[in-house]
Amino acid sequence: MTQSLDAAVRAFQPALPLGVAFSGGADSTALLIACAERWPGQVVALHVNHGLQAAAADFEAHCVALCGQLNVPLRVLKVDAGHTPGQSPEDAARIARYKALSALALTEYAQAAIKSIALAQHADDQVETLLLALSRGAGLRGLSAMPAQWQRDGLAFYRPLLQVSAADIRAWLVARGVGFVEDPTNTDQRFTRNRIRAQLLPALEAVFPQFRDTLARSAVHAAQAQGLLNEIATADLSAVCRADDGLPAVKALQALSAARQANALRHWLASAYGVIPSAAQLAELQQQIAACTTRGHHIHIKVADGFVERKGPVLAWYRPA
Known part of the structure; x- marks a missing residue:
């Protein structure tokens, strides 16, 4: 079942100190504020400047200003997210982002070693990921969509908002009068994910109002089946x-x-x-x-x-x- 943002953060139990990936957009802004209120003095904002658009400097300036208001430490890293031949720009940016988040979490200037990193993907992002996988004929690995928790570079990564809708996140921010930046690429319908967001999700909402919950359950079933396949593969590889x-x-x-x-x-x-x-x-x-x-x-x-x-x-x- 979908949750309120407050309920999702109450259920979130990361090891502290916690790093929050902070782009300045609505989702990461809400996550940062909620986590900073729950664990005061134990949260660090991590901003990755991809430098892929003219507004990148403005995004970073907004993050600096908001973290100053919240009294939350901010760590910033500029990266080269250019893609190589045969690699999609989205994949290149994602790989660069995770490397940068790990680097920011493990840097010496952090007051204490960050043990966990929270990302702000939400229920609508999860549905978009599943629909993209279906459109590409993906197997169980792709249909598992995004995991709620995983390990990378010795850090625990979490997505605590996967059961919170995008609309609920924005309503939470509006109720608090908190501003955020809008990434113009999020409305560019040349990207398949944006067309899904703008055209398919409203249609699903009209026909299947509980689609976020039902598709999330399907992703969980796929992840469980993929886990079983992984166990079989591990046994077979040990033999071959x-x-x-x-x-x-x-x-x-x-x-x-x-x-x-x-x-x-x-x-x-x-x-x-x-x-x-x-x-x-x-x-x-x-x-x-x-x-x-x-x-x-x-x-x-x-x-x-x-x-x-x-x-x-x-x-x-x-x-x-």
Whole structure:
């Protein structure tokens, strides 16, 4: 069930001190204020300046001013969020943002080592993420949408507002008379997510008023099923991978059913290298594994920004220099 913002923050139990990712927008502003009120003196605002638009300096200035009013420490890091060939601008910005948040949390100038970081994605963001995954034909990993908690770089990351609607967050700010910045890219309907927000969510609201709750439950079911697949993949990889280097043996992979082989390969690439193969890339890889019956059979298949190659009896992935 969706919650009020106050109830969501009351239920939030992070290890302190807490860093709050603070862009200056409505969602992160509400989260920062609510957390600062609940844990006075234990909250640090973390602002990442991507420098991707002319208003970036104004956003940073707004964050400085508001944190001064709240008496909340603010840490700022400017990053280069430019994307590489074949990489989407959104992915590049997301990767740069998480690296910057970790760097800000772990810097020596913080009065105490930050143990947790809170992000302000909410129930509408979760629905948009699920609908995007459906539009791309995603599997269970994509349909799991955004996790409420995970570990990265020795820090605990949280999304405490995933059960709070965007409308409720803005109403909470209006009731308090608190201002925030509006990112102009959020209304640019050249981006699929923005079209979903502007066109699909109002239609869903009209036909299925409880869509945030029901789609969130579907994402939870998908995440549970993905967790089970991960357990199976871990067991299969322990059987097919060499103990010395963790590389999967071709002959051992051939002994798995097609579904378990695909699951194991996906998990190996994601856990060992942080890459996810497309459906077409995975299908081609499995075809080559099935055809690999001679010592001289060559495998060289593009996966993400690298290649899977056969190296003797095993497979390996590498990224070109």
